[in-house]
Amino acid sequence: MSQSKHMTVLDSKVPVSAVVILAAVFGFGLFVVGYDQGHLLSLVIGEQAFKDLYIHELTHDMRHAAGFPCH
Amino acid sequence: MKAYLFVLVVLLSGFSAGVVYGFINFVTTEPFLDSAIELENRADFQSGKEKDTPEFRAEYNAYRYWQKGGMVLAGGIFGLATGSLFGIVFAYSRKSLPGKHDVQKALVLAGLMWLAVFMIPFLKYPANPPTVGDPNTVVYRAILYLSFIAISGLGALAFYKLYKKISKNKKVLAFVGYAIFIGIAFVMMPQNPDKVLAPMDLVSGFRTMSATSVTIYWIINAVILGALWHRFQARHELQKELG
Numbered sequence: 001m002s003q004s005k006h007m008t009v010l011d012s013k014v015p016v017s018a019v020v021i022l023a024a025v026f027g028f029g030l031f032v033v034g035y036d037q038g039h040l041l042s043l044v045i046g047e048q049a050f051k052d053l054y055i056h057e058l059t060h061d062m063r064h065a066a067g068f069p070c071h
Numbered sequence: 072m073k074a075y076l077f078v079l080v081v082l083l084s085g086f087s088a089g090v091v092y093g094f095i096n097f098v099t100t101e102p103f104l105d106s107a108i109e110l111e112n113r114a115d116f117q118s119g120k121e122k123d124t125p126e127f128r129a130e131y132n133a134y135r136y137w138q139k140g141g142m143v144l145a146g147g148i149f150g151l152a153t154g155s156l157f158g159i160v161f162a163y164s165r166k167s168l169p170g171k172h173d174v175q176k177a178l179v180l181a182g183l184m185w186l187a188v189f190m191i192p193f194l195k196y197p198a199n200p201p202t203v204g205d206p207n208t209v210v211y212r213a214i215l216y217l218s219f220i221a222i223s224g225l226g227a228l229a230f231y232k233l234y235k236k237i238s239k240n241k242k243v244l245a246f247v248g249y250a251i252f253i254g255i256a257f258v259m260m261p262q263n264p265d266k267v268l269a270p271m272d273l274v275s276g277f278r279t280m281s282a283t284s285v286t287i288y289w290i291i292n293a294v295i296l297g298a299l300w301h302r303f304q305a306r307h308e309l310q311k312e313l314g
Contacts, residue, residue, distance in 0.1 A: 014077075014159075014162040014163055015074040015077070017074060018074040018075075018077050018078050018162075019159055019162075021078055022078060022081055022082075022155040022156075022158055022159050023155070023159065025082065025151055025152060025155040026152050026153075026155040026156045026159075027152075028152070029148045029149065029151045029152025029153075029155070030152045030153075032145075032148050032152075033145050033148050033149045033152065034213070034217075035213055035217075057134070057137055057138055057141070058137065058138070058140075058141035058144065058145065059141055059145040059148070060138045060141065061096070061100070061101065061104055061138050061139060061141065061142045061145070062093065062096070062141065062142055062145035062146055062149060063145075064100065064104060064198060064199070064200055064201065064277075064281075065096045065099075065100040065104075065142070065198070065281055065284060065285075066149055066198070066281070066285060067189075067192075067193055067196070067197070067198035067216070067281060067285070068213070068216065069196075069199075069204060069209050069212035069213045069216055070201070070204065070209070071201070071204055071206045071209055
């Protein structure tokens, strides 16, 4: 089977690669908007990220608006 | 439609709907968020924790500017995330959804997903403005909320599988089964441990606007995804016919 045929979306056969990408976007996006408390930036700036909470504050209003527990 | 086009269509529709949703929130939920945060400020002034000085207001305004600016960006990320889940389910279920046009099909699915992964969890754990919620229970509340979304969503998926397997005159049993299942889960799941001490008109108004905005988001996402899907699917089929 050629690569192009393998990557073609048919209604009965959804490509796993596309589903994996979208599932990753779903998980990562949900975490950023709904649950990050400094975890992501702590990978770059360390413990300070848990005090600064930049992503938490950036997504603060959306968290409340979309129904996620915020604080 | 090629796989990369499928991913692009899903991400584009989710992101666009999310950005629009972010802007809608400026009109719907933001006034309530401002009121709630001002209540927190007043409580801090009364307790002596803060003083209502020009310096405080300058710092507060900068802080709120950052939070409000994030509404649109976070809306885009929310749209990417939720839209991705929607796109995956749409790809798998499109052929069995009622409707002639992909927009109709997407709207039907959006209605079902809105009910299963938003409205039912929202009824159990409704959105709250600032001033409601003890920071010490936030992880517990997050686990409860996410768990109930997963229970409701996976339950809906399981009963959809059952719906497809059973004969036509018994299909109503799948809906009844899901209603019983989610009713039991609704009662069994623990309550939100935090008491609502904020004014109820503020809380109720915020919840109404929150639910309205999320509902609009689902409709926009469905319309954009359905329209783009229809366009690119039709083009793909035409290309196949032309060889």
